[in-house]
Amino acid sequence: MLENFSFRTIVEYLPLFGQGLVTTVWLSLLSFAGALAVGIVLSAMNLQRGWLFRVPAKAYIDAVRATPLLAQLYFLYFGLPRLGIILPELVVGILALSLNSGAYVAEIIRAGILSIPRGQVEAGVASGMTYVQRMRLVILPQAFKVTIPPLLGQAIVLVKDSALLSLIAVAELTRAGQLLASDRFMPAEGFVTIAAFYLLLYYGLKGLAALSGRWLGLQPARSSI
Amino acid sequence: MTNPSKGRTGMIEFRGVNKWFGALNVLKDITLSVEPREVVVVCGPSGSGKSTLIRCINGLETIRDGDLVVDGQRLGDPATNMTRLRTEIGFVFQSFNLYPHKTALENVTLAPIHVRKIPRAEAEKAGRELLAKVGLADKVNAYPAQLSGGQQQRVAIARCLGMRPKIMLFDEPTSALDPEMISEVLDVMVAVAEEGMTMMVVTHEMGFARKVAQRVVFMDAGAIVESGTPDEFFSHPKTDRSRAFLSKILRH
Numbered sequence: 523m524l525e526n527f528s529f530r531t532i533v534e535y536l537p538l539f540g541q542g543l544v545t546t547v548w549l550s551l552l553s554f555a556g557a558l559a560v561g562i563v564l565s566a567m568n569l570q571r572g573w574l575f576r577v578p579a580k581a582y583i584d585a586v587r588a589t590p591l592l593a594q595l596y597f598l599y600f601g602l603p604r605l606g607i608i609l610p611e612l613v614v615g616i617l618a619l620s621l622n623s624g625a626y627v628a629e630i631i632r633a634g635i636l637s638i639p640r641g642q643v644e645a646g647v648a649s650g651m652t653y654v655q656r657m658r659l660v661i662l663p664q665a666f667k668v669t670i671p672p673l674l675g676q677a678i679v680l681v682k683d684s685a686l687l688s689l690i691a692v693a694e695l696t697r698a699g700q701l702l703a704s705d706r707f708m709p710a711e712g713f714v715t716i717a718a719f720y721l722l723l724y725y726g727l728k729g730l731a732a733l734s735g736r737w738l739g740l741q742p743a744r745s746s747i
Numbered sequence: 748m749t750n751p752s753k754g755r756t757g758m759i760e761f762r763g764v765n766k767w768f769g770a771l772n773v774l775k776d777i778t779l780s781v782e783p784r785e786v787v788v789v790c791g792p793s794g795s796g797k798s799t800l801i802r803c804i805n806g807l808e809t810i811r812d813g814d815l816v817v818d819g820q821r822l823g824d825p826a827t828n829m830t831r832l833r834t835e836i837g838f839v840f841q842s843f844n845l846y847p848h849k850t851a852l853e854n855v856t857l858a859p860i861h862v863r864k865i866p867r868a869e870a871e872k873a874g875r876e877l878l879a880k881v882g883l884a885d886k887v888n889a890y891p892a893q894l895s896g897g898q899q900q901r902v903a904i905a906r907c908l909g910m911r912p913k914i915m916l917f918d919e920p921t922s923a924l925d926p927e928m929i930s931e932v933l934d935v936m937v938a939v940a941e942e943g944m945t946m947m948v949v950t951h952e953m954g955f956a957r958k959v960a961q962r963v964v965f966m967d968a969g970a971i972v973e974s975g976t977p978d979e980f981f982s983h984p985k986t987d988r989s990r991a992f993l994s995k996i997l998r999h
Contacts (some may be wrong), residue, residue: 641844648805649858649910650834659857663848 528708532715535702542698543719549612549694550681553619557680558673560624565631579628586625591683594622599690615687623680630676634669635661667738674731681723685716695719757816758783758914758945759804764813766799773799774810775970783913786946788956788977791966792992797949800966801916804947805836818913834862837907837915841922843899845891851878851902852887855909863910870909877905881935897928901935908939915939917948951996953981965989 567579595618646656685696702712757780766774789797802808820827855874881901921929940959963980965973
């Protein structure tokens with residue numbers, strides 16, 4: 523089997539894979555930035571006492587978490603033009619990833635904020651701080667620390683999810699693999715190569731997560747008992 | 748009655764205050780006046796409502812009915828700016844609640860700088876002086892996790908003093924401490940009391956009560972059962988409930 527495996531073709535297609543990799547990296551970065559923005563707004567809405575903001579935020583988060591990303595992607599890709607909104611595939615892709623990942627980011631941020639002990643809020647209240655001062659000076663700096671590792675985990679998920687954008691013809695990494703597979707009828711070469719590149723991205727982000735944990739003075743999770 | 752600040756000298760005035768947690772009447776018809784510079788110790792069995800009582804004073808808990816007037820301002824009145832009033836009231840928690848991401852000095856200066864709007868240099872100078880006053884001049888740059896319980900509680904007291912409050916409330920300030928650290932915290936509280944601070948202290952530390960309190964208030968099941976000078980209360984308790992309580996805390 524391996525004698526049929528053509529490393530030469532992979533090398534020949536490396537520039538294409540390189541372009542795909544670069545596209546995957548920057549579209550993931552943009553999408554993650556978008557997801558952070560969406561997540562911050564949603565979590566702020568979700569932490570309100572009144573239902574006016576909380577209920578829509580919860581409904582949105584549930585809707586996103588309950589439906590497949592592929593369905594959401596097609597919903598935007600085929601749905602937006604019906605509303606007269608014509609956007610390039612890449613923009614639709616980044617939008618879909620931001621809106622999808624934002625729901626998960628919102629829950630991560632909310633959990634981080636709620637993990638700060640009640641006594642910290644009370645200490646701020648007792649010293650006469652306003653809600654905004656408490657958030658800015660006391661709660662968020664502490665919550666930030668505990669949300670970094672799970673946020674990087676979500677970034678890893680987002681990078682893998684970005685493979686779905688190949689289905690709306692975005693020239694990212696998976697699309698490069700598909701092209702090799704269909705041009706030369708070499709699916710093994712195409713998909714093994716992109717898998718290797720995703721693995722590379724995964725280890726990059728994982729390393730970043732470990733580093734950030736050390737910077738922030740967090741203990742690494744135990745791997746055994 | 749309608750103008751609560753008129754003709755009253757009390758720094759803290761409870762008048763017929765009631766509070767419920769669900770169906771539970773946790774404060775029952777509380778009437779109590781604390782004069783400026785007075786030190787009042789509140790004691791009573793667990794669940795008697797003493798923490799709730801002092802938490803109402805700075806609005807950490809809200810009351811159902813009755814009047815609570817603090818520094819001439821009626822709580823729950825739309826004209827009362829609660830955030831502003833809280834800057835006049837220091838609150839020391841049983842579990843310290845220091846900000847773990849800030850050093851001792853930053854803990855003390857955070858609210859003065861951001862709430863009182865005192866210039867940073869001035870706030871830091873005052874903060875160092877306060878930390879020296881509570882015996883922690885060498886711990887200015889330490890984080891709470893690097894401090895013992897007694898040291899953390901002293902930072903917490905300095906944090907309150909940094910706001911130059913008119914009133915200090917203490918919610919079982921030594922209950923979470925190892926025995927050998929209790930006196931270092933009580934010494935600081937005695938010093939604060941001797942400077943003329945209006946204080947309400949929830950504690951069972953009788954030595955402290957005898958030394959600085961003008962009055963001991965005994966609570967049981969949400970009501971004030973007995974109130975008197977420390978000597979009266981500890982030596983001649985008037986009710987069965989206070990006698991039963993004292994026999995329990997004095998046994999050891």
